[in-house]
Amino acid sequence: MSATAAVHRLVRQRDAHAGWALLRADNAHAILALLTRHFGQEIRRRPAPELFELLDDDLQELRESGFHLPRTGQGYCTDWVRAGFLQRRADGAAREETLEPTDGAYAAMTFVEGLTAPVSAATESRLATLSTQLQSLARDSDPRSETRMSALRAERDDIDRQITAVEKGEFAVLDGARALERSAEILHLASEVPGDFARVRAGFEELNRDLRARILEDDSGRGDTLGDVFRGVDLIGQSDAGRSFTAFYDTILDPARSSQIDDWIESILARPFAAQLDADQLRRFRRLLTDMEAAAAEVHSTMSSLSRSLRHFVQSRAYEEHRHLQRLLRNAQHKAVDVARVRKPFDNLDLHLIRVGMSIESVAAFALHNPSDDLVTVKVDTPPTGVVDLEELRRLVRESEIDFDELTANVAATLRARGRASVADVLAVHPATQGLASVVGLMALASRYGHSTTDTDLVEWTSTAGITRRAVIRRQLFDPTAAEFRRQEGSSQG
Known part of the structure; x- marks a missing residue:
């Protein structure tokens, strides 16, 4: 290859190979140190958020040591992906993006490691490895059976000599x-x-x-x-x-x-x-x-x-x-x-283009939710404790819930007095203290502990506003043998 062809080949490689680009980057020392630190022998890929956090800590330490590295870990990773030093991959199991060095980044990391911790090329082990590979290549690529058999016999004789020497205790220990x-x-x-x-x-x-x-x-x-x-x-x-x-x-x-x-x-x-x-x-x-x-x-x-x-x-x-x-x-x-042969890029055209489409924004443009925004920063005043009024609590409960205990007792009392009773019979003796809620509660008790008939009844109650209300309902008779009403009867007698 001529010198010109070799130079052109290296120029193309310089412009295309990520490893070469990394070595001539302005912050090559920092990039190589950080990549080597977080992508060693055991770790070849990391989740992107984890790598961002690790780099932020390292960058803060480097800034305190005097290095000018103004960007965040995420910003540098974006640049490194664009330059071909890192590669994004989707991790389906974790549903998050991972980052790992490219083959070019590994080439640059290996080159620099060889400079800082060089391995001598003239070592005995390196020569032994080369000899073994050459012997294996020469043997495995030989199509002739005669030379293969000769090589195998020589190898067998050498192994026999080694076995004999070991049996006699004549062998060298490394x-x-x-x-x-x-x-x-x-x-x-x-x-x-x-x-x-x-x-x-x-x-x-x-x-x-x-x-x-x-x-x-x-x-x-x-x-x-x-x-x-x-x-x-x-x-x-x-x-x-x-x-x-x-x-x-x-x-x-x-x-x-x-x-x-x-x-x-x-x-x-x-x-x-x-x-x-x-x-x-x-x-x-x-x-x-x-x-x-x-x-x-x-x-x-x-x-x-x-x-x-x-x-x-x-x-x-x-x-x-x-x-x-x-x-x-x-x-x-x-x-x-x-x-392009007849028009120039700067020519004015008699066209009115209507731009249609959607606005595309980066994910980084979205503002993240900060849980601390929902925290109450003002001092909360604790009211003084007092004595609980049971009657007041009962009144508050009755405003929001149906008093089934009172309704069950009213039904039991009416059954004791009459032997049988409907919803209208109970309301005639015991007015609806909770208005419509009492009527609904009695109908619920009748559907659970009674049965309906084909007749109708006229029921009447006073609303919370003091207005008298009337309604026609299907007659529902309570079951005098229901255990719920018999318990009320027993408690009233006791």
Whole structure:
């Protein structure tokens, strides 16, 4: 590649890659510090309100230390999402938005971490890793059975020699310094996993957009991409990236492999050199497999969700509406090009455009409810306590409720005197002290402890305003054997 081509390629990458943009941002030091602080090995995404609150506390501390960071955590997060440092995702379970670093942000964070805590490229463990990978690649890519058999026999002979040496007690034990070096190399490789998963997920999303664009661009019936989706082919899962990740996901979720990795980690932490590891390194070793499984599960969920979404996009015929909209937009663009040849943007047109639509406002424009606004700030005067007048309380209760105790006693007294009684009979002997309420109460008692007849009665009462009222009601006779009235009779005799 010529120097000119290389420069142009890097210029395009500088303008398009979020990691490069983050490194040359004015507040790159603060952005990287805050992202690294809140998105470490164990936490890859946070609910947006939680992140806003954490950033507000950190920003206040930084301002007190002399850094000029005038905006709020929410304001900075909005800028970082727009710049491609953070990515919004909808969390269906919690019904709130989450934020997580993009693959570009992880690339910048890994680069800076390598500057502050560099890992030597000439370590024995790094060379051993390269040798193992080269040997595996040379063996697995060899199509000849003769050379494969020769390599396997050589490997078997080497293993036999090692077994013989171990049986004789002639083997070297890795010393503390070299063991710590390999431990650091393992943890460094593990620290790159979140960025790798972010790039894989971004690759799936880019593939999803490319497949949708191909479906919209192919207007000639059912093209290859559209036909594959209609036939149920999982184009995302069966892509090169999808097959590679699926193989990794199946391997890491294999119970035998997981148990083996756990045993290895427990054995390493039981070695004497593990006492020289700090608390953070010990924690990262213990969570190595758990964090990798959780991150892989998130990527697998994204891949499955994109596959389902693409299949629904095709099977629901939604792509036809998108095609129609795309044709309208392109038609409008072509007409705009034709008009641009004869009209200028600043020309006055003899047109009166009526603007129709709705006002769209940001959610941030709404004023939040402050519970403290409903608090009473003036002093509440407590009246002095006094003696309760039972008769006054009874009078207040009678103003709002029907006195069924009085009505039941009146019915019982009338039944004792006459043997039988209707609502009109009771009112004739015991006037309605509560006006219409007494009449309604007697009718309620009669419907519960009596029965109706086909005859009618004329009832009379005096309203609270002193006006005499009359009404014709169906005759209702009380049951003299009802326990409610017999109790009243017993209490009056007692």
